[in-house]
Amino acid sequence: MALMLLLAIYFLLPIYFLIVASTKPQGDLAATNGLAFSHFNLFENLRVLFTRSDGIFGRWALNTVIYAVLGAAVGTLISALCGYALAKFRFRGREFLFSVILGGVLVPTTALALPLFLLFSATGIVNTYFAVFLPSIVSPFGVYLARIFANAAVPQELLESARLDGAGEFRTFFSVAFKLMTPSLVTIFLFQFVAIWNNFFLPMVMLQKESLFPITLGLYEWNGQTARAPLLQESVITGSLVSIVPVIILFILLQRFWRTGLAAGSLK
Amino acid sequence: MTDIATRATRVVRSPGGRRRLNGGGPRAGTIFAFVIPFFLPFVLFYLVPVGYALWQSVRVVRRTGGQYGTSYTTFGGFEQYGKVFQNDEFWSSIGRIGLFGIVQVPVMLFVALVIALLLDTPLLRLKSAFRIAAFMPYAVPGVIAAIMWSYLYSPQLSPVVDLLNDIGLKPDFLGPGAVLWSAANISTWLWTGYNMLIMFSALQSIPQELYEAAKLDGASNWAIAWRIKVPIIAPSIVLTTVFSIIGTLQLYAEPAVLRQISSNISSTFTPNMLAYAVASGNNYQQAAAISVVIAVITFVLSFGFMRLTSKRAGL
Numbered sequence: 063m064a065l066m067l068l069l070a071i072y073f074l075l076p077i078y079f080l081i082v083a084s085t086k087p088q089g090d091l092a093a094t095n096g097l098a099f100s101h102f103n104l105f106e107n108l109r110v111l112f113t114r115s116d117g118i119f120g121r122w123a124l125n126t127v128i129y130a131v132l133g134a135a136v137g138t139l140i141s142a143l144c145g146y147a148l149a150k151f152r153f154r155g156r157e158f159l160f161s162v163i164l165g166g167v168l169v170p171t172t173a174l175a176l177p178l179f180l181l182f183s184a185t186g187i188v189n190t191y192f193a194v195f196l197p198s199i200v201s202p203f204g205v206y207l208a209r210i211f212a213n214a215a216v217p218q219e220l221l222e223s224a225r226l227d228g229a230g231e232f233r234t235f236f237s238v239a240f241k242l243m244t245p246s247l248v249t250i251f252l253f254q255f256v257a258i259w260n261n262f263f264l265p266m267v268m269l270q271k272e273s274l275f276p277i278t279l280g281l282y283e284w285n286g287q288t289a290r291a292p293l294l295q296e297s298v299i300t301g302s303l304v305s306i307v308p309v310i311i312l313f314i315l316l317q318r319f320w321r322t323g324l325a326a327g328s329l330k
Numbered sequence: 331m332t333d334i335a336t337r338a339t340r341v342v343r344s345p346g347g348r349r350r351l352n353g354g355g356p357r358a359g360t361i362f363a364f365v366i367p368f369f370l371p372f373v374l375f376y377l378v379p380v381g382y383a384l385w386q387s388v389r390v391v392r393r394t395g396g397q398y399g400t401s402y403t404t405f406g407g408f409e410q411y412g413k414v415f416q417n418d419e420f421w422s423s424i425g426r427i428g429l430f431g432i433v434q435v436p437v438m439l440f441v442a443l444v445i446a447l448l449l450d451t452p453l454l455r456l457k458s459a460f461r462i463a464a465f466m467p468y469a470v471p472g473v474i475a476a477i478m479w480s481y482l483y484s485p486q487l488s489p490v491v492d493l494l495n496d497i498g499l500k501p502d503f504l505g506p507g508a509v510l511w512s513a514a515n516i517s518t519w520l521w522t523g524y525n526m527l528i529m530f531s532a533l534q535s536i537p538q539e540l541y542e543a544a545k546l547d548g549a550s551n552w553a554i555a556w557r558i559k560v561p562i563i564a565p566s567i568v569l570t571t572v573f574s575i576i577g578t579l580q581l582y583a584e585p586a587v588l589r590q591i592s593s594n595i596s597s598t599f600t601p602n603m604l605a606y607a608v609a610s611g612n613n614y615q616q617a618a619a620i621s622v623v624i625a626v627i628t629f630v631l632s633f634g635f636m637r638l639t640s641k642r643a644g645l
Contacts (some may be wrong), residue, residue, distance in 0.1 A: 066448065069441075070463045073523065076478040077466065079489065083481070096482075096489030144368035151361050159365070166376050170628050172580045172602045173621040176609050177379035177386065197375040205368060231356045231364070260471045262583040263602070278473040282583075285477055286590045299481070302474050309469045314462060321531060 077306075084303045088296040107300040114297055119304075121273055122280040126259070126305070129194050129276050134255040137199040138247055141254075145208020146239055150221060160209070166202035175267045182268065193268040194276070198258045204250045211246030212239065248319040259309070277305045386618035387411065403615070410619035419598045420620065424627075426510060427600050431578040434514040439570055442522050446529035447555050461530070464523035472520060476587035479516045484591060504592035516584045521577065525570040532566040533559060568639045572632045579628045582606075 079096055086094065087103040094100045111119050148160050178197055182188040187196075216239045224234040240247075265279045272280070281301050288294045313320065390406030393399040414420055445464060449457055467475065482488045483503035494501045503512045536559065544554050560567075582602040589595040598604040601624045609617035 066445075066460055069445065070460055073463050073467060073519070075490075076475070076482060076519070077470075079482060080478055083487075092486045095492070096487060140368040140371070143364045147361055147364035151356055151364070153358070153361050159369070162377075163369075163372065166372065168576070168629060168632060169376060169380060170576060170580050170625055172582060172605075173383070173625040173628075174376065174379050176605060176614075176617055176621055177383040178375065179609075180386070180614060181379060181382055196371065200368070200371045200375050202372070202376070231360045235364075256468065262471065262473050262586075263606075267606070278471050281477060282473050282587065285480075285587065289590075298477060302477055306470050306474055310466055313465070313469045317462065317465075320465075321527065 077310075080299060080303045080306075083296075084300045086296075088293055091295060091299075104300075107296055108304070111297045111300045111304065118272060119277075119280065119297075119301055122275050122277045123305070125191075125274060126276040126278075128191065129198060129265075130255050130258045133195055133198040133258050134251050137201050137204060137254045138251045140199065141201055141204030141250055142208045142212075142240075142243060142247055143235070145205045145210075146212045146216070146235060146243070148205070149209045149212035150216065150218070150239075163202045163205050166200075167206065171261060172263045175264045178264075179267045188268055189270050189274065191274060194265050194274075197264060198261065201250070201254045201257065203257075204254055207246065207250050207253070208243075211243055211249075215242045215246060245319060245322065248316065249322055252313075252316060252320050277301065281305070383618045383621055386615050387622050389615045391613075391615065406615075410615050411623070413616060414619050414623055419604055420601070420623075423598055423601045423604050427578060427581060430510055430514055430581070431575065433511075434517055435571065435574045435578060438518045438522050439525055439567065439574065441518075442526035442570070443529055443560070443567065445522070445526045446533055447559060449526075449530055450533040450559070451551060451555075461527070464526055466523065467520045468524045470520065472516075472583035473587055475520050476513075476516050476584040479512070479519070480588055480591050483512055483588075504588070504594060506594045509588060509592050509594045513581075513584050513588055517577070517581070521574070525574070528570050529563055529566050532563040536562055564639070568636060571639075572635060575631050575635065576628055579624060579631070 082097060082099055083091060084107060085102050085104040086100050087106070090100045090103075144163075148156060174197070179188065182193050187193050220238055220242075221234060224238050229237070259276075259278075262278055262282070265276055266282075269275060269279065272283070275283070281298055284294050284301070285298050288298065387410050388406060388408070389403045390409050391401050391403050393401045449461060470478075482490050485491050485502075488503075491501060491503070502508060540558060541554055544558055549557070580602060581600045585595050585599045585603065589597070589599070597607045601620065605617050605620040605624065608620060
C-alpha cells in the first residue's frame, strides 16, 4: 500500500505542480515553494495566455482540434470501413492486403516524416493544414482493431438478413454494423486521437507558419524563447495545463473504451 | 477479451464463412469502395514515402569539375550507407539510445508488471482511482510532459530540487551524466501506466478457477503470481517490450525539449535528432539513409525479440 501511494504521488506530481504553478503570478514562480499555492492569479494568467501575440494560443487550440479531433474522426471512419471489409467480405488478396497494412504498424512515424516532407515540398503541400492532417488520418493499427472488433461484434447472420431484405452493402454497414461497432469505434478514435496529439515530429517538420501550429509545437517554441523572454514561462505553464486538462477529463469519462481497446491490442 | 478474439478468429475460418466465396456476397466494386478510402491514403502517405526514402538513400550529389561546378544527383549505390556507418555521431547516438533502452525499458516494464499484479490481487483498496492516476500521463503528449518535468528539473523553479537541497543532496538533473536519465524518467512517467494496463487487461482475462486449483495445492500468493500469472500473460509482456523498443528508437520530443534548458544535449543526441539535423543541412540523401537504418534496426530488434522470446517460452 505504501508503495502504491508513493507511485501515485510520482504519477500525479508533475500535474499537481502544473496546477499550482498556473495559479501563480510570474514573480512567485521562482520565489515561492513550487508545491504550495501563493497569490491566486489563474484568471490573469489565462487572460495573458489567450491575448499574447494576437491570441495565437486560441488559434493553436483550434488547429489541435482540426488535426487531432477531426483527423481521428475521419481516420476512424476509413479504418472502420476497411477493417469491416477485411473481416466480413471474402475476396482475393484479402490476407495479403491485411499483411501489408499490418506491416505499416511497424514503420516508425519519425522515419516517414522526412521523406513525406520532401514529397510534400515537391507538390507544394508543405506548410498547409493538409501537410499534417492528411498523413494523420492513416492508422494501420486502427484497421487492425476494426477488423478484430467487426469480427467480434457483427454476426454474419445479421448481415445476411439485411442483404435478403435488399439493403445495399453501404446501407447495411451504416445502419447495422456501425451501431454494433460503436463502442469499438470510440476506442479506435481515442487511440488515434492520442497518436496525432502526441506526434510532434510531423508538425515540426512540416510547418513553419506559426498560425498552423498545434498546441504542442506552439508551446515548444515558446518554451525555447523563455531564456530571452522570461515572462513567457507563466504562459507556457498555464498553456500546458489548459491543453491537458480537457484530454484527461475525456479519458476519465471514456475509460470503459480504452480499457477494451488495450485488451484487444494486447492479443496479437 | 481473449475469448471474444478466439471466437472471432473461429468465425473467420468457419466453414459457414467459406461458403460465401461462391455464394452471393458483395461485388468487387463494392469491396473496392470500402477498402479504397483507407488504402489510397495508406499508399500515398506510408508506402510511397518508404519507397521514396529508399530511393533517396541510394542517390548522391556530385559536381561537375571541382568545387564550383554545377551539382547533380546520381546513383551512388551504398555510398550513403557507408557514410552513415562511418559517422561517429551516428554511433554515439545509437550507443546513447542503446544504454537508455537497456536500462529504461526493463525498469519501466518491471514496475508496470508489479503494479498490474498488485491491482489484480484482492488485497488492495482504491484500485480504480489508482489505475486512473497511473494511466493519466498517457493523455499528456511527450512535449508537454517534457516541459512539465523540465520545470521540475530546473534548479531555479523546482520544488524537488529545493527539497533535495534541504536534505543535503545536491542534485543536478541536467548535468552531463544525469541528463540521459532525466529523459529516461520522462519516458517512464509517460508509459508505465499504459504498459501496466495492457498487462492488467491480460491478467483479468485469466479464469479464476486456475487460482483456486493452485490454492488447493497450497501455493502462496507470490507463487501464483510468478508461476501462473506471469507465464500466462507473457505474450502481453512481449508486446509491451516490442512497443517500448520501437518507442525508444524513435525518441525525439523529450530530449529536444530538455535541450532547450541543458547544454548537455547535443543536436545529434538521438538517431532521430541526427537525421533531422542532417536534413536541415540540406543533405536529404544522407538523412534518408539514416532514417532507413533506424527503421531497419527497429524491425530487426522487434522481430528478433519476438522470435527469441516465442521460441524460449514456446508461445
